[in-house]
Amino acid sequence: MLERIRLLFAEAVDLKMETLANSEMTIEIAYIAPLCEEKKVNDFIIVPFTKEEYSFRKQLGINPDYRLVEDPAYWQELLLRGHILIKAADHIYSFDAARVISVENPQTQVESAIQGPQLALSEDIRISLNLVRSMYPSPDLSVEEHTIGSLSKTPIMTVYDQRRVDPTVLDNVRKKLTTINVEMVHAAGELEKLLVGKRKHLFPTALITERPDRITRAIARGKIIVLIKGNMFAIILPATFFDFMQAVEDSYDSYWMTRFLVFLRYASILLTITLPAFYISVVSYNPELFRVQLAFSIAGSRSAVPYPSFVEVFIMLFMIETLVEASIRLPRYIGSTATTVGGLILGQAAQQAGLVSSIMIIVTSVVAISNFVIPVNSLSFAVRFLKYPLILISIFFGISGVAIGMFIYITYLCNLRSFGKPYFRFFGKLRHLEGDVGQVKLK
């Protein structure tokens, strides 16, 4: 066996191949050392074999952890997954000794909630599954395993409630998972893109989350969860636009406050998309929309600015976008410095230098802050882009252009489907099959 394995692999010092002998028999073992837990190798193979307290041959036959491998074609894959191959008496056995390195007990970081579970999914898929299973202890929970990526061979698990899941969606997801043809998949976002299929989409149509409570809630509503190895995030599908606007805390906190927060969220998503465009169109086309006093003070503060309003908007938005981007990419300790320097000093200086008006600084900060109100990160990213087409339209067509632009966005949203389900479907007590216009059934 060892000779064949040597031929199968490239020159690698971490590939361990040993021949062991005791009074009973001689075995050959092969494993890739960094992938395996050294302790397991010792406890399950080397020590019992050399101590001879119990017949190793019998042990191989009884213990189901030692699995008989009949086809040599699997050798490579098994070794690469952290298994140990054992050759004993003309039979080849494999033993799983994989060592998974992951963050210990991860806390929710991206979607933090004050109340509710603080534990996030783990990078170890088994721990994630443990969380889901323990929060959804139902015999109907079905778990399927798939592998994606011709090189990365990333293990993936689809989890769903077999009674509640929509069979057409399930078929669709299964088909998609088997037809995906890529070399590498490492992140949930990457897989989401592959699952959705369309390369250029404006909105995320599958929800990526790290919260186990959000996941179990989704399973109960008949959705499918995709867990990925080595990733703290899971994909929930299908998703509607309104799922993205919902924070888990909406169902934990008091009624009126959460309704107010929901309203706040929708108001701010509208603001973050339209405000720069409205600034341009009102300042440059319809200044009578302001109150007189505001019009005069804007005119006064703008009189120092040498550029037309849209250049001003582009200057300020460039600054804020680079600032946001920089504070995400920078290490956490430098990040706060960047925001201080950028936010406070740069804004103040830009206004005093007459590069932008003071109102524009308010507009920019409203746009930036209200963007962060969106609870799910992927939608917040998507929305960050939406203002730019509107700005372009507003330069040429003013307020009516912005209105038409918004109309186009809404039409686009209504046209979107998430795994065959309408993306922009309103929630509420509506029987969907009756309430939907243009309900699409998958073939």
Place this chain on the structure above:
Amino acid sequence: MNRLPRMTLLLLLVALLGGCGFKDIDKRFFVVALGIDLTDNEKKPYRITLQLAVPSPKIEPGASMHQIETIDAESISEGVRMLKAYVDKELDFGHCKVFLLGEKLARSGYEDVLQFMSRRRDIQSVADIAIGRPDAESLLKIKPVSERYPGNTLFLSFGSDGTESSYTYVESLSDFSRRAGEEGLDPILPVVMKDKKDSFIMNRTALLNKKKVKLILSPSESQLFNQIASDFVKSSMHGNFEGMPLVVSITEIHSRYRFVKLEGDECLERSKWELCSRKRRMACSSRSGRTSRSS
């Protein structure tokens, strides 16, 4: 042609469309008040006075600055066109909320002015209209001491944001044109006068027919008119009660009136009102003055 060049071409074509509408707020001259007078010149009968706001980033009492432009012209729109050559920025009537008609003009006929005001697209129909006495030009030149930003004093006097006086009748452009056009209604305009100092007095009301001013009411008549016609509550009455001077603040007014035809060209108005002041209720009926039939 595939998609990308097509889109680029479309965008380039769109770029050609911009232009006329795009004008930044600081490149516009906001007209805050427009005064129209009648001159003695036959060929150029209208004198147009524009009160232009000079914006400043700081808004504080007394810091208001404005610029006055005056021109005599054959028609109002022509005058406005010609005035564009006098100023450095685009004239914008979007914030023009006060129109003053000179008394002479109002007495001779307001139809042309109304046509101009209701036809120009950037004039808002919520704008207030008043008659300026003795003329609009001199009134617009007044700089009230407390004014925060140009035109504010006049805006506040007319609107319900600032002072609410029982002597001031407030007329908007839409209501004015409705009353001027509709049968059975006649326009009513407040009269603005100049104080000896730099401020305005508006305590008279002019009654007009479909063409011109017929009658200007005195301050007390104006108040009475406001009380009867629009149930204006925030007012007071004074008189003698058993030999004691008494001022009553009114909290509620209900009035009813009808016109009774008398002999000849005169008619008499009979009115009955009910006033409420704190819990006291008083009723009075009056035979108020004779008015001519057209009013």
